[in-house]
Amino acid sequence: AQSVTQLGSHVSVSEGALVLLRCNYSSSVPPYLFWYVQYPNQGLQLLLKYTTGATLVKGINGFEAEFKKSETSFHLTKPSAHMSDAAEYFCAVGSRGSNYKLTFGKGTLLTVNP
Amino acid sequence: EAEVAQSPRYKITEKSQAVAFWCDPISGHATLYWYRQILGQGPELLVQFQDESVVDDSQLPKDRFSAERLKGVDSTLKIQPAELGDSAMYLCASSLVTGALTGELFFGEGSRLTVL
Numbered sequence: 001a002q003s004v005t006q007l008g009s010h011v012s013v014s015e016g017a018l019v020l021l022r023c024n025y026s027s028s029v030p031p032y033l034f035w036y037v038q039y040p041n042q043g044l045q046l047l048l049k050y051t052t053g054a055t056l057v058k059g060i061n062g063f064e065a066e067f068k069k070s071e072t073s074f075h076l077t078k079p080s081a082h083m084s085d086a087a088e089y090f091c092a093v094g095s096r097g098s099n100y101k102l103t104f105g106k107g108t109l110l111t112v113n114p
Numbered sequence: 115e116a117e118v119a120q121s122p123r124y125k126i127t128e129k130s131q132a133v134a135f136w137c138d139p140i141s142g143h144a145t146l147y148w149y150r151q152i153l154g155q156g157p158e159l160l161v162q163f164q165d166e167s168v169v170d171d172s173q174l175p176k177d178r179f180s181a182e183r184l185k186g187v188d189s190t191l192k193i194q195p196a197e198l199g200d201s202a203m204y205l206c207a208s209s210l211v212t213g214a215l216t217g218e219l220f221f222g223e224g225s226r227l228t229v230l
Contacts, residue, residue: 009154041223041224042223042224043118043205043207043222043223043224044157044205044207044219044221045221046218049218090156092156101159101162101170102219104156104157104158106154106155106156107154107156
């Protein structure tokens with residue numbers, strides 16, 4: 001079984017400030033980890049993914065995430081928030097053992113204040 | 115840029131009525147998914163197709179929901195009869211077979227259902 005916990009349903013930052021969105025996962029086999037972004041009334045778009053190899057992964061729009069096996073975490077960061085980053089962010093876990101099915105977290109709504 | 119097409123974007127219906135959603139995946143994508151996203155929640159997989167075959171429908175409420183992908187291309191998700199608790203966004207996604215190994219799903223804009 002696999003699961004995802006996103007800490008904080010709502011995160012608010014000022015423009016230019018650090019963005020940190022937290023994600024912890026549970027998986028009985030080596031996980032594949034993802035961050036997706038969803039803008040209002042739209043589908044989800046892949047930000048970045050970790051499958052194997054380098055544990056620090058870079059994605060689109062200046063976001064990056066680090067896979068920490070010992071902490072079962074995959075937190076999303078961006079050094080400087082932009083107004084256009086305001087959206088909902090979903091962490092997801094998948095694995096070969098789950099027939100590649102993705103399990104999503106409940107999401108974190110990011111607001112960026114001017 | 116190729117996109118996953120879904121229709122209708124919005125649907126309002128009364129309970130006990132039938133509703134249907136349509137999805138056309140990106141050309142060449144063998145794997146198609148239907149997700150349900152309740153307001154304030156993450157997407158939950160309802161059904162996954164590989165070509166025309168169902169791979170996973172363990173979370174599909176089969177007493178009222180049905181899904182088909184007859185020719186392995188576009189797909190239809192039907193609810194009959196609709197209940198108040200079915201109000202949600204229904205998202206379709208597709209991926210290449212190899213994409214499925216890395217979980218890179220391409221999502222449509224979704225169909226928002228409101229049941230009155």
